[in-house]
Amino acid sequence: MVGAGAIAGPDMRGNVENPIGAAQVPLGVAGPLVVHGEHADGTFYVPLATTEGAVVRSYERGMVAVTRAGGATARVLRDENRATPAFSFAGVEEVVAFARALPALEGELRLAAEATTRHGKLLRVEPRVAGHDVLVTFAFSTGDAGGMNLVARATTAACALLVERFAPTGWSLLSGAEGEKQAGPGLYFGGKGKSVVAGARLPAAVVRQVLGVEPAAMASFWRRCVVAQTEVGAVGINGHFANGLAAIFIACGQDVANVANSAVGVMKLEVAEDGGLQASVHLPSLVVATVGGGTAVGTAPECLGLLGCVGDGKARRFAEIVIATLLAGEISFAAALVAGDHAAAHERYGRKTTP
C-alpha cells in the first residue's frame, strides 16, 4: 500500500503551518495508457486520488480505448509562468509614457529579476495600458518547478526598480491578470503554465468494442455540448477535465488550487475520414511541477515515480502524460453519455448509500 504511514511533522515544514497531521485521499491507478510524446514515450499507469467512485474506472476505460488505437500523441507547446503587476497613475499621459518606456528597460529589469533566482529566466516584459492602470506581464521560464515563488521574488525585484523610477500612485505585485488559480479566456493567450495538446485517432471497431458506441454519435454529442456550453458562457468545451486534474494533482503533490486555471481548455470529437473517431484536447494553462512545492511530500514521490517523473527535467514529460490522461477521460466520459450508462456506472462503482 502506498502511503501506509503518515507524513511525519518535520517533513511538512515549508508546506503547511500549524500542522495537525495529513489528510488522506483514496488512491487508485488507471492504465495502461500509451503516450507518444516528445518527453514521455511509453506505456503508463496513472495514479489518481479521488473519492468519486467510477472516476478511475472511467479514465481507465478511455485509456484502454486510446491504447488499443495505438496511443495518444502529446506535445508541450509553450512553457512559462508569469506575474502581472499593475501600476496606477494619475493621468493618461503618465500611463502611456510609462508603458512606452518599458521596452528600453527590459535589460535592466532582467538583471534585477534574475539576480534573485538561479532557475528562473525572464523571457519578456509586456505592458498593457488599461485606462489609468498599466498591467505589466513578467513572463519567466521556471524549469521544472511551478515557479510562482521564484516569479514573485524576481518580479518584486524588477518592480522595485520601476516604482523608484516612475513613482506610480499605487501598484501591486499581482493583479489577477496573470491568471494565477483563476479561470478565464485570457488563459488561451498563453503564459500561465504549459500549453499542451494531445490527440488520438480511434478506429471505428475500437470505439464500438471498447466504448460501445458509434463514432458518429460521439461527434454528434460533441456538437450538442458545444452549443450548450456556449449558451452558458463556459470558458472552454469539455466533459470533465477537472476530475482527472484534481485526481492527478492530489496524487502527485501538485498545487491543487491550480485546477482552477488548468481545467480551462477545449476538447474536440469528430468523425475521421476513415469513419473512426478523431479526438483532441488542448489545455492552455496546465501548471505542473516535478520539483518544489509538494512534489517531495508524503506519497507524491511514489506517485511521480510510477510515471518516471521524479525531479529535474521531468516536468514536460509529466505534462504530456497528464494531457494524454485527460484525452482518455474525455473520450470515456462522452461514450458513457452517448451510451446512456453514465448514471448506471456511478451506481455500479459509487457508494452504496441510500439514494
Place this chain on the structure above:
Amino acid sequence: MVGAGAIAGPDMRGNVENPIGAAQVPLGVAGPLVVHGEHADGTFYVPLATTEGAVVRSYERGMVAVTRAGGATARVLRDENRATPAFSFAGVEEVVAFARALPALEGELRLAAEATTRHGKLLRVEPRVAGHDVLVTFAFSTGDAGGMNLVARATTAACALLVERFAPTGWSLLSGAEGEKQAGPGLYFGGKGKSVVAGARLPAAVVRQVLGVEPAAMASFWRRCVVAQTEVGAVGINGHFANGLAAIFIACGQDVANVANSAVGVMKLEVAEDGGLQASVHLPSLVVATVGGGTAVGTAPECLGLLGCVGDGKARRFAEIVIATLLAGEISFAAALVAGDHAAAHERYGRKTTP
C-alpha cells in the same frame, strides 16, 4: 496526529477503483474565525490541507483580523443542484414544440424523477431553445449531499419519458450547460450548488494593526484588480479563492474537482463610511457536502468534526464556514500585496529550496 494510520482498502470501496493506497496531503489548521451565520454561529478552527507554504498562515491572519472586527456574517442564499440534458431535433418546429410542451409535463417528470431517490426533490424543469438543440435544466434540492449521483439517476428517469414521447434525433444526460466542474459566468445565474455570501466590516485600527495596511490602499488595490481582471476576461474578481477551497475540500473529503466551479465568484473591498474596511465575497456555485462522497473516508470525518459539520443537516453550516474562510483569505491576500510582503511571506514559510 490526524491521519496517522492509512485508510484500509475495504474502506475505499465506492470511492475509488484499482486502489493502491492513499495519497497524503499535509494538514494544518487556521483560526480562530468567528462566524455569524444562520447555520454556523461561533468560533471555528478550519482544517486546510495544502502543500503551499504560507497558505495556512495567510488565511489565519485574515481570520484574526475578521475575528477582532467582530466576525464575518455569512448566508446561504440558494441551495440546489442540477443536470442539463440536451435534446436535438431535425427542425426548429419540433424544437420549439418540445420546449413548449415541457411545462405541462412537469408533474409527470417529477413523479418519474423522484421515484428514484429518497432525498432528492425536483424543484423545476427549465427548457431553453438553442437552435436545433434544447437544453433542459432539471434542478433538485439534494439535502446534505453534493447530489450529482442522485441528480443523474433522477434525471435519467425523467429523460426516458421525454425520449420515448418526443423521439429526439439525439440527446445526452449532461451537456455541460449544468456547469458541473466547469468555470463560467453562467454559474452566476444559479442552480449549481450553493450561492453563498459573507461580509465583514473591519475598523481602520484593526486593518492597521493586524494587517499593517490602510483601508484606502486596500480599496485602491481592489479597483486596480477589477480593471486587470476585466481586461483578461476573468469570470469573477478575486485574489485566491481556489487556494482556500482546494485546501478545505481535500481536508474535508469533498469532491475536489468542484474547485473548478466553486472558485468562481466576486470579492469586493471598499472603504466604509467610518473609514474602516468593508469586505464581501459572493460564490454562486459552492458545492459542498456533509454526507456521501468522500465525507466518511479517511481523515474527512475528523476534519468535518472539527467544524461540527458531520452528517445530516450540516451542509449549509459547512458552506457558511467555507465562505467566511474565503473572506478572511481574500482580506489577507490583498493586505500582503498592498504591504508588498507577498513574496517575502512565501520566502518565510515556503520550502527552503534553492530559488
Place this chain on the structure above:
Amino acid sequence: MVGAGAIAGPDMRGNVENPIGAAQVPLGVAGPLVVHGEHADGTFYVPLATTEGAVVRSYERGMVAVTRAGGATARVLRDENRATPAFSFAGVEEVVAFARALPALEGELRLAAEATTRHGKLLRVEPRVAGHDVLVTFAFSTGDAGGMNLVARATTAACALLVERFAPTGWSLLSGAEGEKQAGPGLYFGGKGKSVVAGARLPAAVVRQVLGVEPAAMASFWRRCVVAQTEVGAVGINGHFANGLAAIFIACGQDVANVANSAVGVMKLEVAEDGGLQASVHLPSLVVATVGGGTAVGTAPECLGLLGCVGDGKARRFAEIVIATLLAGEISFAAALVAGDHAAAHERYGRKTTP
C-alpha cells in the same frame, strides 16, 4: 428612390438634439426570402443599409439558397425587456434581508411601476445578492416598442418605493446587469429583448448549386470556427451576425446601438441525415421595435413597410424576418469561406480603390 428628400427638422424632435440634418446610408434590398414564422409567413425582400460592398449580395445569395430549400422556420421564444437597478447596503444582514423581502412586495411594486405606463406590464422582480450589493431585475413586457424608456420610468417608480422603505447606502437605476447595449454571456439567460430562433434544411443539391460547396465542408468549417471562437472567449459562435443586424437596424429606424447585445448568439451547421445542410441560428437578445424610437423617422416607415411591419402588433413579425435574414447571411458567409471566394467577392463588389 427611397429617401430622396431630407428629413425635415421638426420631424426629428424627440429623436435628436442640436439637429444639423440627416446622415445618409446607402440602402439596398435582398431577397426573396421565404419565412415560415408564427407572425411572419411569406416571401420577403429585406432592406439593408450599409456601406460595405458585397454585404447585400452575400445575404441575398443565402436567401436564395434558403428559399429554394423551402424557406426558413422562425420563432420568437421569449419577449421582454428589463432594467436591473443595484442597491448597496453596509452589511450582509441588510443585503440578505432586503433580497428576501422583495417577493412579498411584488404586488406593490407592480402597482407603482404600472401606474407610469399604459403598455408596459411588470412580469416579475428578481433579486440577486452579490456581496454588499443586490441586483434587482425588473422584467417587463413592452408591446411593440423597444421599451427602455417605459422600463426606466416604471422601474424608477418601483425603486422610489424600495429606497424609501429600505434606505440603501446607495443605489442606481441601471447597473449594467440588464445587458442594455452590452455584449455578454448573461444575455443567454434571457430578459433583454426577444429570444429568437431560425432554422432551415438545405438539400445537398441546393447547397452545391446555389452556394457551390459541399454540406460536409460547411459542417467542417463550423467545427473549426467553434474551436477558434472558444479559444478567444467569443460570447457566441457566428460568422457575421453584426453585418445583417446593423444594416437592417439602420434601414428600419431601430436603435442601432442595440447591435452590441443583439449580435450575441449561436449559429450551427451540420450535415443532415439525408446528406443536406442543417443550419440554425439563435439570438437571445434581439431588440427590435415597430413603434416608438426611430421607427417613424425618415425612411424607416418605408423600409418597415416593405416587410409589412409598420406599427402595432408587428414587432414579433419583424423579429422573425430579422432572424431568418441572419440565418441566410450565415449560410452565405460560411459558403464563401469554404469556397475560398470571400476575398474575391469583396473585390468584385467592393469599392475600386487602390488596394
Place this chain on the structure above:
Amino acid sequence: MVGAGAIAGPDMRGNVENPIGAAQVPLGVAGPLVVHGEHADGTFYVPLATTEGAVVRSYERGMVAVTRAGGATARVLRDENRATPAFSFAGVEEVVAFARALPALEGELRLAAEATTRHGKLLRVEPRVAGHDVLVTFAFSTGDAGGMNLVARATTAACALLVERFAPTGWSLLSGAEGEKQAGPGLYFGGKGKSVVAGARLPAAVVRQVLGVEPAAMASFWRRCVVAQTEVGAVGINGHFANGLAAIFIACGQDVANVANSAVGVMKLEVAEDGGLQASVHLPSLVVATVGGGTAVGTAPECLGLLGCVGDGKARRFAEIVIATLLAGEISFAAALVAGDHAAAHERYGRKTTP
C-alpha cells in the same frame, strides 16, 4: 442642413448592391469637446446620428464637464488589423509541425501577402495550436483604412502558399478568432483595430456644477456597476459605449457593424487625491477609418470634415476624438444615474408618445 439631397445611385457603387435609395438618420452635433491627443489637439464638435432622444444632449453635457476641466487626454496605443485563418490536420504531429514551421516562413509569407496591397504591411504571423486545428493570425498595419478587404486579400495570398505546402485537411480564411465584428474578451489582447485610451480629471466643483453630483457618489456608482457587470459575465465595464459609437459611426460613414467589437472596453471612475473625479476609458478594438468604405459616401465627408478628419493620415486623429467622446458620454451617463434623473432626461428629450 447636412444631407438635404439624397445620395445619387451611381455614388453608391461599391458600397451596396440592389440600391433603392438611402436610409436617413437624424444628425445632431455635440460639443465643445477639448481633446489633448497626439493626433487630435483642439476643440471639437462631434456629429452624432441617432434616433434616441437625449443621447446627443447627454454626450454634450459630458463634453462640457470634460472641457471645463481642461479637456480629455487621448492616445492611440496600438493600430493594426488582422485575419485569423484556421487550418485542420488529421493528427497532432502534423498540427504541431505546421505551427513550428511558420516562424521560418514569415519572410515568404510577407512577400506573398504584401504583393497584393500597396498600403498593407504584414506585421507578424502568430500560430496557435488548438487541438487538431491551428489558428494563424496575420496582423497588418492598414494605414487609414479599416482594412479588412486588404487584410483578406493579402492573407488569402499567404494562405495559398501554406495550403500548397502543408496540405491541411481543411482550412478557412476567417475563423472568428480575429474578432471581426464580434465581442469577446480576446479583443483585449490586441490586434483588431486601434487600442485607444482617454482620461480626464474633473475638479469637484465642475462635477457638482455641471453634473449635479458628488465625485464620491460617482465612484460608488462605478463600484456597484463593476460587481453587477461581473455577475453577468459582461466583457467589459461601461455605461453606454455603444450609443456614442453607433451615432458617430453612422454619421461618419464607418462600417457600423464594427460596433460589435468596438464597444468592448473598460471605464473607470475614482475619486482623485484632490477630491475630484478621475475618469478613464479604454477600448481595445476600435475600428475606424478616414479612407475607404463609406467614408466618401453621402454625408460622411461633411461629418468627418467637421472634425478635420477627411482622408489620408487622419484615422488616428479620428480615433482620439472618438475615445474622448466616449469618455464624456460615460461621465454624463453615470451622473444621470447617480442624480436619479436618467428616466427624467429621456422623458424631457424623448418622443412625446403615449407611455
